[in-house]
Amino acid sequence: MSALVPSPVRIIGTGLIGGSLGMALRRSGAEVQVEDVSPGTTALAVELGVGTATTAQDPAPALVVVAAPPDVTARIVADSLGRWPRALVTDVASVKQIVLEGVRHHADPEDLPRYIGAHPMAGREVSGVIAARGDLFQGRPFVVAPHEDTRPEAVSVLKGLAAEIGSVPVVMRPAAHDLAVAHVSHAPQVMSSLLATSLLAPDEAALGLAGQGLRDTTRIADSDPRLWVEILGANAAAVSTVLEEVRARLDDVLAALGTMPGDPDPSVGSRRALAELIADGNRGVRRIPGKHGGATDAFATLTVLVPDRPGELARLLTEIGEIGVNLEDLRLEHELGREVGLAHVAVDAAREDLLTRSLTERGWRVADA
Amino acid sequence: MSALVPSPVRIIGTGLIGGSLGMALRRSGAEVQVEDVSPGTTALAVELGVGTATTAQDPAPALVVVAAPPDVTARIVADSLGRWPRALVTDVASVKQIVLEGVRHHADPEDLPRYIGAHPMAGREVSGVIAARGDLFQGRPFVVAPHEDTRPEAVSVLKGLAAEIGSVPVVMRPAAHDLAVAHVSHAPQVMSSLLATSLLAPDEAALGLAGQGLRDTTRIADSDPRLWVEILGANAAAVSTVLEEVRARLDDVLAALGTMPGDPDPSVGSRRALAELIADGNRGVRRIPGKHGGATDAFATLTVLVPDRPGELARLLTEIGEIGVNLEDLRLEHELGREVGLAHVAVDAAREDLLTRSLTERGWRVADA
Known part of the structure; x- marks a missing residue:
């Protein structure tokens, strides 16, 4: 049992986000029930380990996560509030104010304190449950977006859920989020x-x-x-x-x-x-925060010439590892028609001199950038 | 002696581009004379190996490369055409039509056939001769921009120079270049x-x-x-x-x-x-050409989960090398506050299935993207 997530969790809509959320929540010990408008998708989600298929005997969920397309989200949230009168209901649509307005329109006003919006800031170039991964949210911001009538404890529950799946919870009003x-x-x-x-x-x-x-x-x-x-x-x-x-x-x-x-x-x-x-x-x-939430200037970038053959970049990275420096970022520079590349290697600024010296000693061509 | 570059070459202006060009031309065997409006910069360029300082006894250059700031380029080109009546004169400003108009304005019309514009498409985030590198132009497009009165052999000379420094020559009219x-x-x-x-x-x-x-x-x-x-x-x-x-x-x-x-x-x-x-x-x-001038669709991108520890990315790339697949591009995805990364690995589309299967067998978590 997860210490932080109320169980069971019902996930409605098992695309990339719903599917990944189910995988992540199960890892943390939560009981996850899944349903999708498409029975085929539901079956696939169950097979992939997102959660269990629902039956008439299921206990009522303590938490409902609506992970459906944005245009149907508000209605499903409102339905869910009525269907499970004790459950907390959230949604993961990537816009929050329009969903809140839709929920206000469709739901019983007495149910509104049990609704709280969310937006796990993760995504991929691909979609669908087949691309779902339990680690999708790791290290990502997870926006918790309460409205003015949301119960205070709902904020705590979602912050706990965010922490449980490895995200960084950030509380914002729906309009501020948008x-x-x-x-x-x-x-x-x-x-x-x-x-x-x-x-x-x-x-x-x-x-x-x-x-x-x-x-x-x-x-x-x-x-x-x-x-x-x-x-x-x-x-x-x-x-x-x-x-x-x-x-x-x-x-x-x-x-x-x-x-x-x-x-x-x-x-x-x-x-x-x-x-x-x-x-x-x-x-x-320069206002954009750096990789681990730190300022970008904490890193220095070295440029290393890399012959474009299998194994050369690997050899460079192996040697950087041997030198004992952790790579913060790596960008390859493309060349037109030539078999040579530039690797832009970002490291802790304090390790820059060591790395430059060590790589040069090992025969690499290095320039600061 | 370089087979392709007329010598001596006089480089006027020793910033990043002029400096790198001097280094590259010397490597190819050309005699390089340098001058800069700043005596300190000239001295530094000589010290860094860009070329030799000029003296009154110098032989007249066969080729003059004006690598000065854009706003003074046309005047220096015109001066150079008058100063060395047998030399070919080029410039490396990153815009070409305005320089041509300036040269037409300032130069003797009889000298115009000896002028030809150029634009080596290279640059770095840093500037100045201190950042100069002989390999700056390797694999980069090198635009050769003749005007309508340019001598045909000037085009051949600049294409030869481009090849000599490892660039890919591209002939374009000044307006088309711009x-x-x-x-x-x-x-x-x-x-x-x-x-x-x-x-x-x-x-x-x-x-x-x-x-x-x-x-x-x-x-x-x-x-x-x-x-x-x-x-x-x-x-x-x-x-x-x-x-x-x-x-x-x-x-x-x-x-x-x-x-x-x-x-x-x-x-x-x-x-x-x-x-x-x-x-x-x-x-x-999708119209942007890929790495080696090929179409982008020729590549497929795999996403691999990589623990953010020294050596893990190197291990991945080593294993990709062992599998025998050449890396066409690599992009790391940043995570906020967490020690895990996604490596987006682009490879020949024909090798995608092999690589996905082989990496999965070796225990990597892979998803198509």
């Missing part, structure tokens, strides 16, 4: 997709000049249209707020560029607008 | 900076929800304002062309979002606009 994810997830998706859309125009020769910067900036543009229509539609107001600011700034940039039509001595004002864009961007990107 | 880099480099920089600028608004709790997508999308936002004001200003027309399209599409997105103010059943039209944005972005990002 604005936060608009900033860190939804607006970035739109910006990346907008930029990728502009790549439909240039010819192949132009795209042959692409470097790592373009690849990084557009990586998330390769995501599921169906999923993102749901997410953006359900968080339209918050996403618009962020994107309206971006458009205002883009207008400034276009105005500044418009005063520079090949003029070799552009006006001070236009140059300042561009410099401020880049400088403000510098400040913005 | 539009290409607006697409693959300058517009991505503006979009990344715009997005990063929007991160100045949210509070720390919101930024704590950031994942890898935001990190990738904003990585290049951490770049030098001074440098980028020069680049964007010098390529204002082409960058505006790309960004105007982006703004038009952003307006469509905002209009679509505006018709979805929390409405659980948004209109078909709005949903379609969002779905098309993401779908067009999918198509755009």
